[in-house]
C-alpha cells in the first residue's frame with residue numbers, strides 16, 4: 156500500500172479513536188482531505204481508495220484539478236478566503252463553501268449558484284480566537300449574518316467553521332472549539348437548523364472532535380508537508 160493511502164487510513168483511525176474517547180457515535184465526524192498544493196495524482200489516488208470529500212483554498216489552483224477529475228466521484232469544498240470577483244466560479248464548481256464571512260459574498264454565491272445544481276452548502280467562518288489578524292466574523296456578528304444567509308434561496312446554511320490560533324496545549328486547543336459549539340447551539344435555539352461544525356486540522360483534530368466537530372479538515376497528516384506555493 157502506498158504511504159498516502161496508509162496515512163489516510165491512519166487519520167481515519169485517529170478520528171474513530173477520538174470519537175470513541177469522547178463518547179461520540181462512530182462515523183459522526185467526517186473527513187475533509189485538504190488537497191491544496193497537492194497534485195491531481197494524489198487526489199485521484201485517494202478517490203480511487205474511496206475517499207470522497209476534498210478541500211481547496213485557492214480557486215486558480217483548484218479549477219484545473221476539478222476539471223482533471225471531472226469524471227471522478229468526489230465532492231469539492233472551498234475553504235479559502237473569497238474575493239468577490241471569484242464567487243461565480245466558486246458557486247459553479249463547489250458543493251460546499253466553509254469560509255463565508257460577509258453578506259455580500261453570500262448574496263453573490265446565491266445569485267450565481269446554477270439553477271440545475273442543489274443549493275450550495277455554506278458555513279460561516281468565525282474568529283473565536285482573540286487574534287485580530289485571522290479572517291472570519293467576530294462572534295457577536297454571527298447571529299445577524301446567519302439569519303440573513305439562511306434566507307438566501309440558492310444557499311443552505313449548514314454551520315460554522317473556525318481556524319483557531321495554534322496551540323500545543325489540549326485544554327487551550329479546546330477553548331475556541333467549545334466557543335464555536337456554543338455559538339452553534341445559540342443559533343439553533345433561535346430557530347436555525349445548523350448541523351455542521353467544521354473545525355479541527357492535523358494538529359488539533361482530537362480537541363475538535365472532543366468539542367463536537369462534525370467535519371475535520373486535514374491536509375498535512377494525509378498528504379505530508381505541502382510544497383511551497385509558487
Ligand SMILES: *Cc1c(COP(=O)(O)O)cnc(C)c1O
Pocket residue numbers: 189191212234235318356357358372373374375376
Ligand atoms: C490548509 C488548511 C487546512 C489543513 O491544515 P493541515 O494543518 O495541513 O491539516 C485546514 N483548513 C484550512 C482552512 C486550511 O487552509
